[in-house]
Amino acid sequence: MTTPSLSAERRPSWTNKVPEVTLVFWLIKMMSTTVGETGADFLNFNLGFGLTATSILTGILLALFLAAQLKAKRYIPWLYWSNVLLVSVFGTLVTDNLTDQLHVPLIDSTLVFSTLLIAVFIVWKRTERTLSIHSITTLRRELFYWTAILVTFALGTAAGDLVAEDFGLGYLHALLLFGSLIALTAFSWIFLKANAIVAFWIAYILTRPLGASLGDLLTQPGTNGGLGLGSTGTNVLFMCTIIALVGYLSRRERRARALETAS
Incomplete structure (x- = not known):
């Protein structure tokens, strides 16, 4: 879904640090959440880094890329989406550390992250x-934005695992559940004129457990309720698609800036 900007907040497109919300935006967001789920598992298990080393490595990369994002004066597609991918992986690892290392129940993690996200908002x-994403034009607003994004990823991981595993729905049924909730949110915005900003954030939150459920469904073995495709092939497929879409957005952004500068 797209969210119309407020007239008082309209500025030249390159001063806003967040991309236009289009179908491509949602496709990349959904796939990035899946890569966050499968990517964390790939580094942790396939490459044998272990949960602690994977968390430290991802945290360092996220700090570096986020610093570059905050320093940038405009929206840069490859930089923005690199941060989304890293936040996705890191948010997954936050929940994994709480669950696997500290043995915090998923229901507790879900409640804590839900409360934290409400507090951030x-x-x-x-x-x-x-809370409009069309007004991310100052450092403070961008800090709020990325804090909210990080919490949504950690929350989505906990909620997705809670529904699929602890509640016993399985990955496919969890995928259908969260997909239906997103469809209901879109329906409410389009036909019932629900608040665009509220609808956006609800959909944004729900895409995380949707992507987590999809990632688990694709990669987990059949004995665990998955399709057993493995994290390597899934990561390669989704990453190639994300790179292609970000390349398309980069070209479109350059053309748009050139046209607005010329006019």
Whole structure:
């Protein structure tokens, strides 16, 4: 779904640090959440890094890329989506560490991250008077934005695993459940005129457990309720698709900036 910007917040497109919300946006977001789920497992198990080393490595990479993102003066597709991918992997690892290392129940993680996300939104709203992603034009707003994004990924991982594993729905049924909730959110926005900003954030949150469920369904062995395709092939397929789509967005962004500069 797309969210219309407020007239008072309209600025030249390159001053906003967040991409336009289109079908391509949602496709990359969904696939990045899947890569976050399968990528963390690939580094942890396939390459044998272990959970602690994988978390440290991903945390360092995220810090470096996020610093570059915050320093940039405009939206740069490859940089923005690199951060989304790293946040996706790191958010997954946050939940995995809580579950596997500290033995925190998934229901507790889900409740804690839900509460934390609500707190982030409350502080963001009271401070900036808007949660619109069309107004990410200051450093403080961008910090709020990426904090919310990180919490949504950790929350989505916990909620997806909770529904699929602890509640016993299985990965396919969890995928269908979260997909139906996203469809209901889109229906409410399109036909019932639900608030665009609220609808966006609900859909954004739900795409994380959707992607996590899809990743587990594709990679987990049949004995665990998956299709057994493995994390390597799944990561390669989704990463190639993401790179192609980000390349398309980069070309379109360059053309748009050239046209606006010329006019």
